[in-house]
Amino acid sequence: MKISHLLLTATVALAVQSCKMKSTESAVGGDAAARTYVAPGKYDEFYNFVSGGFSGQVAVYGIPSGRLLKVLPVFSVNPENGYGYSEETKAMLNTSHGFVPWDDQHHLALSQTNGEHDGRWLFANANNSPRVARIDLKAFKTMEIIELPNSGGNHSSPFLTENTEYVIAGTRFAIPVGNQESPLDNESFKKNFKSTASFIGIDKNTGKMDVSFQIILPGMDLDLSRAGKGPSHGWFFFSTYNTEQASTLLEVNASQKDKDFIVAVNWKKAEEYVKAGKAKKMATEYVRNTFHEETHSATSEIIKEVLTLDPTELKDFVYLIPCPKSPHGCDVDPSGEYIVGSGKLAALIPVFAYQKFVKAIEDKAFEGEYNGIPVIKYEAALHGEVQKPGLGPLHTEFDGKGNAYTSFFVSSEIVKWSLKDLKVLDRVPTYYSIGHLMVPGGDTKKPYGKYVVAYNKITKDRFLPTGPELAQSAQLYSIDGDKMQLLLDFPTIGEPHYAQAIPAEKIRDQSVKFFDINKNKHPYVAAGEKATKVERKGNEVHVYMTAIRSHLTPDNIEGIQVGDDVYFHITNLEQDWDIPHGFAIKHAPTAELLVMPGETSTLKFSPKTPGIYPFYCTDFCSALHQEMQGYMRVSPKGSNVPLKWHTGGEDTTKAVAAK
């Protein structure tokens, strides 16, 4: 009797146990640890460049270890190395509306040649104050940032054509072109608000960016975009939402239509129109910031006009393809033949065929016009639909073996399907609510495959809790076999949106170790200790200072007065790998500097009271780093203390009259 009681209890307990909801803990394969383990001193297989989202920066991780290698400062000031604080880098964050210290960074594109990564540059978008940045992959430095006129929210950017002819910037918000004031109602939206697709030309050799032309489209929201490749090279495809043209409560108002559009732009034809002088010049104002390698300094320039093309006037270069339910991702497969639209609210994934699209144009298989632009019949361009793939499809990447991988935000999963017969092959959960996903080279003509990485929107319980504000997360899956296999979770900075990955060997060996001091053309360089000096120009004082293990020259400075603006131009004289020096002076509100070997960097300080101001090297550079320090004496305004400076014995003292 007792035994049967026990048995009954146990059975009930088991039954209750099995009634629990499915756990989110997934079965991680037994060899996952070995497959992601990169032994100390060994290198990762891929560089993974991941957008830093609302941090404004770009993070670099190693794959498959998930180790953070670097945070690249791009669109936000960076206290770690003085980007945006030093006099040389402040100009990088200039816009037509002044200095912007923090932006929102979403998408990345590695430069391509013949549709494959060439390891030269990385392009990044600023979503809020519309800009595109170019990062050099030799020095891992932001070299250029160009602003976009007539844009509101540069979301569908910075996607590239297959030979890096253009980087694209499509406006997420329709705004009145020329940015004039306009009432906020639906009537005004329809009349005044426009969308723009900007084609930024890239110089083949220098990478220099110029807005070549802008296509003015009817007011709607351009979401994401991709260039055609191979046969479809010459076309660009943009997904859109809010073709309902609402200015308020888009959640409801932009979800009314059964289908929005994929905008197809024949940019080769647009180029011809521009060459033929058919583009209109529009007066505007936007800024381009360039970092000069030789002077280690950035400059800003204001550009005052832009060329625009109107597809309602110049025909046959813009077409619309209906696409279900507010499409987000708009991805082109490696062959360039298939265009995958991902309707965020759709229960299927439409796949369009480039050949059918071209034929539909030839046959004039149009269902009508939308604000003067021809709309192709949905079925005429359709290759087929992936049925019941999941909920909330967002983005698609490819493995080069005929498979596509689509992220599903709502059902929180990656679904693998076949491009040929549009059948679902496999699905794996992500933790949680995946946004973008990335297969190394998955957007190129020749994907490297091997892994797919999920970049998630929600982290929750995946790592040790750190209060309400949590790290974001990424998940690495193997796609080598038929079934996707979860290998690793790793936390990320900011919020990761899109990412790129490139085999390490395409970048590793070109990485700069230090800057050649003989090529340093900074106007305030001190290329040796003999060149150090302190110069007064009115109330500006320029200190030409050098740093070398383990002293600063000069390290005693007198004759500074309250009211002076003191510029410390620090040249790091080291010519060896990984010997940076830092600089900080007490009470300087402009923060600190981190100076790489061979580089010159400037900190501006305007002392407010007389006294002694200690300064020191902030980077533990050597055994005698702690001795790398000095003093600046600040006297009251009008004091007769002469300007003098030295390091070491009095014999090196140089003194000049204060005035």
Next chain:
Amino acid sequence: MNRKLSAIAKVSIVVAIGCILMLWFVPMWRIDLAAPQYPEGISMNIWINDVKGDVEIINGLNHYIGMKTIHKNDFKEFVYMPIALGIFCGLGILVLIFNRRSLFYMWTGLLLLIAAVSMYDFWKWEYDYGHNLDPTAPIKVPGMAYQPPLIGYKKMLNFEALSQPDFGGWFFIVAALLLTGMTVYEWRRASKYKL
């Protein structure tokens, strides 16, 4: 009495001159250094007329222990060495023209003399750099000298040093061995045939 050189000895003169001329194209000696912070190693290459490699890095490190900095212009050897070796090559051609064993012996002796003087001079420089340290140097280890090894391996504080001939040095060694061997050969030949 036949004082002329054998055909093989004549060939050896040409080969030896060729070996010595190589010193204008490849470094003579190398000193390799390694430390925990320098897993990739630092090396200094000594040519007959220059010192190359990571000299600036070595100078930067040596200031801690008060060692003098190394500068090409401090070494008169970089002027004398090419002259001495140039003269040696020129004399070789004369030996070939005059075709006398005695001259060949003297010529071989000259190369060995150059080698001996060079090695002594090299040792003297190393001694000087390793011992004459700045008394105000930040790092002073009592009893510690930093003379690199003349040839071979030595550990000095956190650095390991390896000193050995570079390509040019090996060409020099080949020339010296060849000429010494040929001298012995010629000497024996002369004694045997009472030439």
